[in-house]
Amino acid sequence: MSQVVILGAGMHPWGKWGKSFVEYGVKAAELALKDAGVEWTDIQFVAGGDTMRNGYPGYVAGATFAQALGWTGAQVASCYGACATGAQAIDTARARILAGLCDVALVVGADAAPKGFFKPNAGDRPDDPDWLRFRLLGATNPTYFGLWARRRMELYGATPQDFAAVKVKNARHGLENPNARYRKESSVEEVLASPIVSDPLHLLEICATSDGGAALVLCSEAFARKRATEFIKIAGVSTVTPSYPSSVIEMPNLATDSWAGAALPERSFRDSIAFTAYEQAGVDPKDLDLAEVYDLSTALELDWYENIGLCAQGEAERLIRDGDTAVGGRIPVNASGGLACFGEAVPAQAIAQVCELTWQLRGQAGARQVAGAKLGVTANQGLFGHGSSVVVSR
Amino acid sequence: MSETKTRVPAVPGLFTLEPEVALVGSRCSDCGSYFFPREQVVCRNPRCRSSHLEACELSRAGKLWSFTSSAYKPPPPFVAPEPFEPFALAAVELEREKLVVLGQVVRGVLPEALRVGMPMQLTSEVLEESDSQVLMVWKWAPSGAASIEAKR
Numbered sequence: 001m002s003q004v005v006i007l008g009a010g011m012h013p014w015g016k017w018g019k020s021f022v023e024y025g026v027k028a029a030e031l032a033l034k035d036a037g038v039e040w041t042d043i044q045f046v047a048g049g050d051t052m053r054n055g056y057p058g059y060v061a062g063a064t065f066a067q068a069l070g071w072t073g074a075q076v077a078s079c080y081g082a083c084a085t086g087a088q089a090i091d092t093a094r095a096r097i098l099a100g101l102c103d104v105a106l107v108v109g110a111d112a113a114p115k116g117f118f119k120p121n122a123g124d125r126p127d128d129p130d131w132l133r134f135r136l137l138g139a140t141n142p143t144y145f146g147l148w149a150r151r152r153m154e155l156y157g158a159t160p161q162d163f164a165a166v167k168v169k170n171a172r173h174g175l176e177n178p179n180a181r182y183r184k185e186s187s188v189e190e191v192l193a194s195p196i197v198s199d200p201l202h203l204l205e206i207c208a209t210s211d212g213g214a215a216l217v218l219c220s221e222a223f224a225r226k227r228a229t230e231f232i233k234i235a236g237v238s239t240v241t242p243s244y245p246s247s248v249i250e251m252p253n254l255a256t257d258s259w260a261g262a263a264l265p266e267r268s269f270r271d272s273i274a275f276t277a278y279e280q281a282g283v284d285p286k287d288l289d290l291a292e293v294y295d296l297s298t299a300l301e302l303d304w305y306e307n308i309g310l311c312a313q314g315e316a317e318r319l320i321r322d323g324d325t326a327v328g329g330r331i332p333v334n335a336s337g338g339l340a341c342f343g344e345a346v347p348a349q350a351i352a353q354v355c356e357l358t359w360q361l362r363g364q365a366g367a368r369q370v371a372g373a374k375l376g377v378t379a380n381q382g383l384f385g386h387g388s389s390v391v392v393s394r
Numbered sequence: 395m396s397e398t399k400t401r402v403p404a405v406p407g408l409f410t411l412e413p414e415v416a417l418v419g420s421r422c423s424d425c426g427s428y429f430f431p432r433e434q435v436v437c438r439n440p441r442c443r444s445s446h447l448e449a450c451e452l453s454r455a456g457k458l459w460s461f462t463s464s465a466y467k468p469p470p471p472f473v474a475p476e477p478f479e480p481f482a483l484a485a486v487e488l489e490r491e492k493l494v495v496l497g498q499v500v501r502g503v504l505p506e507a508l509r510v511g512m513p514m515q516l517t518s519e520v521l522e523e524s525d526s527q528v529l530m531v532w533k534w535a536p537s538g539a540a541s542i543e544a545k546r
Binding site for chain 1: 509
């Protein structure tokens, strides 16, 4: 398959800035356009990642960003897939380019997040599992992270020290990232001394909510060739849904599917996310140089090592203990610092992961650079069954 | 709590309290899949697609798939007792239905008392009281603890 080129990448630094999400998105877009050497007026298609927290402009983010940058008559899409929103926007722009409907597109996601736990939309909505889980069980997002973490301890002998080691690693990676919100080293002792949020996970092991923005300029190979001879490409994008029956309890559900009437699929949902992108790209996980995965909690990062094929099931603890996933190790994970250092800005995070891979594959990642990086993958998962994975290659 | 108030499920349709607490799901009479909450239109097994879905009560016992706690007060619409006390949550695998159901664990049972694989039993507790009603919710209890809880 023909590939789409990542011509430019940009981010607004993440944190709690108290500004509108539009401002974050516009700043990220301007940086991506500058990086690409493309004028806003040259952009033929804009894909915006929606945010559900910022009123009507958030629901129509593509047009909101286009208006803020100045109407040009560009075609537009606004995409939502919860935490996978950014992958939906990337996929939409990529499909347009591959179909020959446009040469150059801008993808933007940004959010201004509330403090504390995410909660459901307002109103009594007993048909909405997201409302039900809060109303009846007080089941916050960290509740689910805790269930998965305890399960890892039971099945694979993971220890609280293993989980804390993920935070220590990511905090060290994020130290040198100017876009990261938290730039401070953590020790295992410090992590384990922070208060428990959801057993066995501590405050320092659960990602915060943040403001932030990220943007990409994507184009066809023909468009890119007029400007350069070497470029970073999107080799695969997965927005896959689960296969029935899905047997792991997932946010925001009260129950899993039943496997009484149908055999479990060969691959679990999380296993299928990156593998769908690998199959599209024609790559094998053993050829990867680095990965950016969705570390909502420290323990969840270990699950991803297995889900994206860095090791067999039950071997993730060995990878973190051996330092394999630290920068300088065999297969660095979250060289950016991950959500541990950024926090969640929902519509921006899947785009931000691709920004990081772009800078890494260009050799522009400074002190967190993974030497000789040529092939990377992102993995992410959106509520209600939105897979999200992008394979990026030189 | 007042004796005159009626005890009702906090959200109707998800579970019953009489004659004993039970989660209300549905079962596809063609492929045998179960659903909770109840599925009413079409079987979600993509290779079945039957519309023969019958309401049924789910098993009241299962094995602990995993567990955790909520050490900080969850946001609304959850109404937490004041002062807030941490509580445990359990994901329990039902043998017959082959599915995992989440629920709070009965008051006073914290993660220290739980182990993956242990037998769990469905019970109920008060979620909150309104002026006229006592709103109830299903809970999971380690088997043996449920009978003690029900007598409270």
